[in-house]
Amino acid sequence: MRLPQATYPFVEFAAILRSHGFAVAPDQTIGFIEAIGLLGPRDLGDIHAAGLAMLAIPPERAEEYDALFRAYFAGQAVAAPASGDEEDALEVHEPQGRRQEVDVPEDESEVGGEAVAAERLSHREFAEMDEDAILQHFRRMAPPRLPRRKSYRRAPSNHGDRLNMRQTLREAVRRDGEVFTLHRARRKTRQRRIILLIDVSGSMQERTDAMLRFAHTLAQSADRFEAFTFGTRLTRVTAALRISQRPEALGRVGELVADFDGGTRIGDALGAFLNVPRFAGFARGAAVLVLSDGLERGDPTEMIHAVQRLSRLAWRLDWISPLAGDAGFAPRTEALQAVLPWIDSLSDGSSLDAIASHVLTLGSAA
Incomplete structure (x- = not known):
């Protein structure tokens, strides 16, 4: 049975939780979607609460759940908590105006010669170069010449590795059932x-x-x-x-x-x-x-x-x-x-x- 389009984000979020080690069973995912339907939802807070209630999030992993929730539904991301002041937070920026801060631990040792850690915010103008x-x-x-990979789609080819049954049968229909050529196909490539x-x-x-x-x-x-x-x-x-x-x-x-x-x-x-x-x-x-x-x-x-x-x-x-x-x-x-x-x-x-x-x-x- 095909799921309604509106449920796809919630199913995908449950899959993301599973990929991060949360034990989310299929019936919990269904309960999560049903709870969202009962709540409205009026805002992201309702979705967040439904997840906490129906996906059995362990209390000790609540902060990690919050981080993944913000990353997926609000376009924000926070790494695992680390000690340090807010000044040590590394900001992630996208041009749509979404910004998020990722906490990083304090460091005292220096490796890297002239490299420095102090943040110096500036803008740059680019001059033309003779290159x-x-x-x-x-x-x-x-x-x-850019690298390519095989896709799952196939295309007709004289030297393909598999019979192209569709093209072969279409030609047979045109020729009253006679098959004169076994057409072949191979996987397409994409960059x-x-x-x-x-x-x-x-x-x-x-x-x-x-x-x-x-x-x-x-x-x-x-x-x-x-x-x-x-x-x-x-x-x-x-x-x-x-x-x-x-x-x-x-x-x-x-x-x-x-x-x-x-x-x-x-x-x-x-x-x-x-x-x-x-x-x-x-x-x-x-x-x-x-x-x-x-x-x-x-x-x-x-x-x-x-x-x-x-x-x-x-x-x-x-x-x-x-x-x-x-x-x-x-x-x-x-x-x-x-x-x-x-x-x-x-x-x-x-x-x-x-x-x-x-x-x-x-x-x-x-």
Whole structure:
């Protein structure tokens, strides 16, 4: 029996709870939906109360339930509670005006050279650079060379791996039941989603403009694409980069991103990305590119844990660092050394040409 369309969000929310370890049985999901119907509901508070009552949420996990509820129904997300002041909360921002704060623990150690943790909010204007030829070449070459994956749909093919019974029988009908050719089909392919996580902190100041220009070109070339910036906060900039005119698109990015050239909180930012269920869903089976020097400030445990989680979700995870352009480069920070087993490559990001060349080779790995 097909469920009414209006019940889909509540069924999906119950599935999200199960994926986070809550024991939600099918009959509890049905009771949850029935309780919502009895309550109206008049507002989100009624839905929240129905969930608490009918889904048997343990009292000790009430805060986690609240966080997942806000993430799904209100577009907000909060990580597992951590000690610290509100000043340590890392904000997640989307251009629709939705903001949420993800608490992160205090850290006292310093790892990462010149990387700093202080939040410096600023906006940026982008000047034109003489790299248009590289970007134009990349835009021409990218569509057929971006990584692809097989879909569940099939298309006619002379060398398909399965009989195309529909086409074969249609031809037989036209020929009074005679079958002269056994038509074949194979699975179609679709482009894998590509996710850019762009470090806009102070230690990346000299490369930020070029990386955002590359991100805009990739957004115009890729069918499935997401982009986020991070420094002392995480900002989704996908919609801005989809604007076709580059000056307008980058101007919009400059308005959205408030933490240019500030501190570096890589682990916290990646953790915030993963703690928003919708964002984590983007990464499933995707090619994830982290454009960062990896100069993490603070305890590397957060960054290591986040990279491990991201690696398990993604099809592949590539770290592109401007420092890797040096022939004698070797990771020196504790965090970047620790995540090497979890990333597919640590690549040169010192120039647009190097970044573009790396992305164009991803299709051969599919």
